[in-house]
Amino acid sequence: MAVMDTSLPKIDQFLATLDSAVADGSFVRLALRLPFGADETLKSVDVKPATIRGELKLSFTFHHQTRDLVQNHPPAGAIGQLKRLMEKDFRQAFLFTTAFDLQFDSQGKSPRLKHTEPTSKASASLEHDRAKARPIPAAGKAWLTELGVTGADGTVLKAAGDKFRQINRYVEILGPLLKAIPEDRLRRVVDMGSGKGYLTFAVADYLASKCMLSTEVVGVEFREDLVKFCNETAEATGVSNLSFSQGTIESFDSTGADVLIALHACDTATDDAIAKGIAAGSELIVVAPCCHKQIRREIETSNRGTELDFLMKHGIFVERQAEMVTDAMRAMILEHFGYSTKVFEFISDVHTPKNVLIVGTKTKRGKDASQLRKLADAKAFFGIRRHYLEDVVGL
Template sequence: MNEFGQLFQALKEAISNDNFVKLTLSKPISKSFNLPNVYVRLVNIKNQKQLQFTYRYNTNDQTKNYTVDEACEELETLLLEKFKAATLFTLESDLLVMISKKKKVSYRTTAPSFKNKLPEIHDKPKEKRINLSSSYLQFLGITDKNNKVIPKMADKYRQINKYLEVIESLIASLDMNKKLQIVDMGSGKGYLTFALYDYLVNLKGYNVSITGIELREYLVDYCNDIAKKSGFDQLNFIAQRIQEYDNDKIDILIALHACDTATDDAIYKGLMAKSELIICAPCCHKQVRQQVKGREQESPLLKYGIFKERQFEMITDTIRALILEKFNYNTKVFEFISSEHTHKNVMLIGSKSSKKKDIESIDKKIESLKELYHIDHHYLETLL
């Protein structure tokens, strides 16, 4: 079909010019297909490049590999019969393809979403993200003198692994060829901070510096001592309140389990610094809940204490995500580790986008949430 000629030509040129990132199909024609998306990436099989289709069914994933010509035929079939949209991501631009009900095809080109390509290895072996022989693990009490994980620290070890996996996927869109300044606000005992430094600097070879911000001075001294003994010379910890930290050069802002409004203070710092990434795992959602204490709520969900607590946690983090969107961030909220390991398991991610957001629409969503639950203000709004 000639209508897809522009897509197929752009796809072949991207592969030929070595700037193809991925291709996605979305907006299924019917929910009855039970196939919300198809993802296409480049794989290298026996030194030959092929396109791997991952069919993301509701109940399972299925993968098939095609030559470029075969892939074009499959794409044409899928776009004619099952999907209304496709996006071709390259390092130069994004090509958006829309198919109307009458099968009219339209195109739109936008700024690129990715700065780096995806790996082309087929059946990629599970990557080693933690070097068990690293001395910081012993200093922190995660491993013993034989470099074995201490049983009672197994949950923490799993949490670190999952955290690094999440970080790995997030930095794929960043330019890692330049030096990046990472600030970890509310770094605590530094488990994740040390692991991140070791992974980025010693395993991946990236040029980064990491600063941990922590109010408790004894923990700052403790962590700085371990950093020195481990030879982590671009990692340092500062005893300071998040609100008092003054640095407009923050490429990646991290705030994991910063209590209550400290999460908002950290997000505010990231927004003011125009950080490429803002990564939060919110904790102790008290500000909104205390604000509505004693006010009668119409929703039956809020009749019971435990539901009320969970509901206002979701409202608090939803407003945070919407505020990030107002500042041109793409947002995601997900469970980054099973609740059997820790109940502090929700992660809120904001990644800087070049695409302008509909601020008026976002403001209406925030105001409707506040009106529905009788909320006067969200703390992050007052900072901004």
């Protein structure tokens, strides 16, 4: 242990000890507790060492009431950040090293330091576990940089954090479903309403680099500028199993689409996407819907003055009702066409409020007429004349 300069204020002695522990590799972790700062949502902070792209960083996890935020700092910057947190936000700090533990406590009149035996004699693992766990890592992916998700150094840009998590979560769920499909029936994946191509690139990359498959991935998008940008980006970054087709989902020939995916295709565009998957007999249809305007309009207009009027009074309930009814009916129609369905939240609503995923897996060849009877009952109950998906699948 480095000799402490006891003439320094206690906070500086604590931070100097941390600095030495980081430098000699004995630093295990640090915890900030007993919050008193202006941000009442900030409950605690944990800090651990991590090697990120070959460089030692201190990885901070800020535990807020409803979410965790992670920041990685070089050691020098981290010490300054910790000093501010200890002065303004937390009364206690615990430093754990392989040689000793050190506690800083500013609850009394003057701050105190206390040395104790080490809780852990084992060094911290320097592997950056978050990066390791993701199907699409941030580093080393030129396409992520071109799409504005990561900077040139491979770190996720602040404004793109939610998108990065969304596509990773989507691929995390999609991965095992794709692997369950025999290779000869996994020749083509189509992403409907591909936009700037975040998900399309992610799936193409995952299939090529994690599954070692040459499956072709196609993005369908009506905005010409986005299609041009995505095709140029795929070429420039060497994602060779990927292309983008300009046009509407409705007019796209989906023959041979073994897997149909969509992420936030607006309103009935999600229905058009599902219909294209059903028409192609896709093995797998996975959609995260966006807004639910068509059914919302139907529910709103036909329930004024009925026993459901009390719900229609509040926009938020109409919105939620429309979402549930639209997606539950989509699932029924998929079941009718021989798909086993699961509907669930694929990511926390902190990252996107549009967080429901409908997964349809083709399990039967025939049709299940009982689903249409249930659909008719549900439509009658909610006063819905037609679900747009009925029209596009020819029911």
